[in-house]
Amino acid sequence: MRFHADLHIHSKYARACSKDSDLEHLTWWARRKGVTLMGTGDFTHPAWFAHLRENLVPAEPGLFRLREEKDREVSRTLPPGIASAPVRFMLSAEIATIYRHDGHTRKIHHLVYMPDFDTAAAFNRRLGRIGDLSTDGRPALGMDSRDLLEITLGSGDGAYLVPAHVWTPWFGVFGSKAGFDTVEECYGDLSGHIFALETGLSSDPAMNWRVAGLDRYRMVSYSDAHSPPRVGRETTVFDTGLDYFAVLDSLRTGTGYEGTVEFFPEEGRYHLDGHRKCGVRMSPEETRAHGGICPVCGRRLTVGVLSRVEDLAVRPEGARPDGAAGFLNLVPLPEVVGEILGVGPDSKKVRGEVDRLTTALGPELAILTDVPVGDIAAHSPPLAEAVDRLRRGAVIREAGYDGTYGVIRLFAPGETEKTDATAEPTPPTLFDLEDEAAG
Template identity: 40%
Template sequence: MKVIADLQLHSKYSRAVSQKMNIEELFFWSKMKGIGLIATGDWTHPLWIREIKEKLVETGRGTLRLNSNLKKTVFSNLFSNLKRQSFSLQEQDTEFLLATELSSIYSQGGQTRRVHNLVWVPAISSAEKIIRELNKRGCNLGADGRPIVGLTSKEVLQIALEVDESALVIPAHAWTPWFALYGSKSGFNSIEECFEDLSDYIYAVETGLSSDPAMNWRIPELDHRSIVSFSDAHSGPKLGREATVFDLEELSYEAIREAVMDNASNLSSPRRRGSVDSRLLGNDRNKISCTLEFYPEEGKYHFDGHRNCKVRQTPEETRERGTQCPVCGRPLTVGVEYRVQELAKRDPINTVKKIDDNGVRWLYHPQNMHPPFVNIVPLLEIISEARHAGTGSKGVQEEYEKVISSLGPEFHVLLKADFDDISRASDARLSEAIKKVRVGDIYIDPGYDGEFGKVKVWKDDGEDVVEDVGKDQMSLF
């Protein structure tokens, strides 16, 4: 079974997060997007773990689902405005996985380090044990849904594994300058430098919005680790802006864990923990099928720059001009593209481009060392440009709901829906826009220093640029 998963997000108890981000909101937007497995987020926060226990029930497979009474309420209230025509939002249930994010700020190697790590566990009891261990160490878990802990990344990993051998720790948005494993401002140059003798327990990294898998393929230590992507959503509509598609025998924590560990069979000296038999690594039963990616140029740290002075530089320009702002003289924020080039041990990967029967361009590793990926643009953004109105405007919101009601969840509309059906549900302009997005015929003004890049489907002068890509028959999910 193919499951679209978004396993990094935040609740209303995290800073700069919508106060609507409760369990019901997560469930609602998961259904709208077509997400089958969603993170709970923020389970270290005392009020949020209480809400998780009140509103979700454990399935016995390491996942959670809405309790039956709440599910009825959600469908009767939140979905009441949708006129379900050709599909039912109730066809496939959405389940939750206990996933949180910890912000480690500490000193190591004579430098201040700031690294965010995802922590996944299969049971509420395991989450509560980790909470107790963090409280013992003086962590102020009630201060924020993504708490700052004065523990090293290695210590976080060690605590998680000692509590539950099947726990997974994954470096989040691995290239973000300020708070990431490889971050230019306060990160490390390698997984081993960060996690030391426990580095073989890091089976994956999360790309973040400003990098894509092809950029990560340039790093040799990631050859035998999984590369996953999630939204890091702070509001419901942002769910699924990045996601990972799993191909599983059944939807369970153990199957997800096995899929993430799949590439680890080739680590140089892997240390095994937990219930996944080493013979199952490199398996054909549970694996990552593909990832759905933000265009990395749209990420807010892709290029180098200084936002206050409106200075933006490519890595090549930074190497020529230096890392000081030419306007004010302060340090530039060195972006993800530069940092990848700095740590890369090989030239840029020439991806193999293939177009499927639905007109979607997929990008493959030339040696198939990693799953393929596709770049997407959120449907609200596409409708916004097609209608010349903001994503939050009433007209765009109504059009979005109309399209979803007629055709199915957002990922189906973006990647599978027939163009004639899109025209009937909306109009020819939206159908044309989605067709252009599927093949990558778009324009991006890259982001830098906290400023998101800007994606345009149509160039201002109306000229089109069509990439020359090959065609192949595929069905990734």
Template identity: 55%
Template sequence: MGFFADLHIHSRFSRATSRGLTLRTLAEGAARKGISVLGTGDFTHPAWFAELEAGLAGAEPGLFRLEDGPPGVRFMLTAEISTIYKQGDRVRKVHHLVTAPGMDAARKISSSLAKVGNILSDGRPILGITSRNLLEIVLQAGEGTMLVPAHIWTPWFSALGSKSGFDSIAECYGDLAGHVFAVETGLSSDPAMNWMVKSLDGYRLISNSDAHSADKLGREATVLSCGLDYFAIERAFRTGEGLEGTVEFFPEEGKYHLDGHRGCGVVLTPEETAERGGICPVCGRKVTVGVLSRVEELADRHDGTMPESGRPFSSLIPLAEIVAELMGVGSATKRVRQACDSLIASLGSELHLLREADVEDIRAAAGDTLALAVGRMRAGEVHREAGFDGEYGRIRIFRDSEGDRLSSGELLGTPLGRPKKGGARAKGKTGQPMRFDG
């Protein structure tokens, strides 16, 4: 039985993140999701690092736990660094996930980075150094430090992205490229897409949520069966030993899956983009070329096989999105939150529920409709509206005709929720208590 790691996340000191992100909300969020090893994010930010030093205690080698935090959650020191520089006459913007096995190594990385740029204003600092030179700084900070190219296909900010990336990881890190052994696939691609590019065969594919709020933790994660130990995880990423696979978004849900212009309301498949010469039919400018196009551009394996280094993966939909679809309300609503809390309380963590809980147990706890929904998701029987140019896609389980029955309450039956204060049951939209029954 393995465990889940989600190493790329952010603190409230990064731009555009939830103000509520503290070590405690992160640890509690990880416990809800079923994540055993959570990245701290943002360790280069002095104020966040001070909180890490004050709040975390050493646990297993290279891992930390929060004092009085949920017992099963460990932290790993991680940060995302953005590098912007010119190479080969093009501006390169590449994001990197950096990890450290201890406070000293993290401090060393931060003090080296402070000499080359500003690490004070953003938890994810933007530095004018090359990817290669960032890697050198990370390697010099001591044994066990790691650099993993982040969300490698994102058009604007990644090692292989269509706008500012390279055609191979090796090209990005130059003479030090041999020290890179794992890459993060990002939300808009899944391992099967990455298997089409032979130059990635030598890298282990890992997944993380890149969460900017606690409720997004674990939307992607890596499954490990190695020891609960920083150095064992590093070895798993390097050799594949103890790396079991990943849990993924359906890649269409990612916000850069297809091509297009968000402002123009134009979404194009790779074939449509090619037919139009890459030009937006509304504004006449170049479209943002998404991940699928870019993967197909670099693809040199078309038979659908998994390379030897490959690992299985499961494509999941966040529980809040499934419940929201069943209730016919937004996924960020209080009702959805309460329903998810009660499901997790009776069935275990979210990742367990989505990935491996017995469908009969789900049926017993929450009714036929949720059991049917989870079964369809696991079988990949979902409807996909792909994301593009920064707009998230939408994955739905039920057809519109079925959706009408859901929102009319026909498929909503009896209570999911615990009795509210004063003894009243939680009410569904139709006045019926919430249970996802047909």
């Protein structure tokens, strides 16, 4: 079975996350996007853990589904073609470790997965002796990353850890501010138990392929969604049984691992170097020429992902290791429609148009990746042109830096004004979008 997985999300109990980040909204948006397997996020938080236990029921091995009565209510407001699509959950959490190592403060984020509630409860009890898990859905604990991995592995069979958004300057294992140069430096004698790395929004597999030391890891991509509408903005594609242990085996061995759906890395918030307060954005070459110093204020620049990749790269741009799985760079459908309509992606006009398109053509990821362009053109010629360009990578890129999202455009200024891109919108769904607080 081929499916999209998004195994890094957050609940309403995580700091700066939407109050709508509950199981019902996550299920609704997973169906709308075309995501089959979701992480629960935040299972370390006591209130969210209790909510998960009350509202999820066992499905396939290691997976869970929403209780039937709640699932029916969710499906009621979706188009018939996607209302019954299966959505499964696996227990996931993001944990920050903050500690001193070799004279430097390290701040590393990790994704942890558990196959059942009993194993997760044992893990939570161990962590609860180290810090207060009730303060944030993504707890920050004063412990070494290696020790977190040891506790994960000791919690039970099938528990595993994936370093999160590995290149992010402030919180990635390779980050310029608080990270390391190798996985081995971070996890020590247990580093052999790391088999997958999350690329993060500001990098894609092609960038990671330049670093030979990463060849043995599976590159995974997930949304890190802080609100349900952001679900599925990055996914990992599997062709396995819908089963926790089948996914785990796929990540370990590569069998059934089909690759990833990615942001264009320039759209991520830390792709280039810069200083947001001064409006300074620099390429790695420019940063080196300035000695890493902001030419406006004289302070150190935030060194982004591309620079860190180049620091560690031993291969030229465009190199690809033998056997590396492929990937596809996309722009979320609301952003594409918003550009066509000349309004923001969270506007009611965009919501209505995306409702119309998903009713006619299926979930958003299918529209962007699989639906024939000719079929899209029957419902929106401008969207068909945009999707064709997107699939060919023919986009206009304005790279993000120092916490500022980049912008990816499909059309040059004035192009969309030459076509009638509008359609009569349908009424908004029961599940209205909320402004995203962060992410």
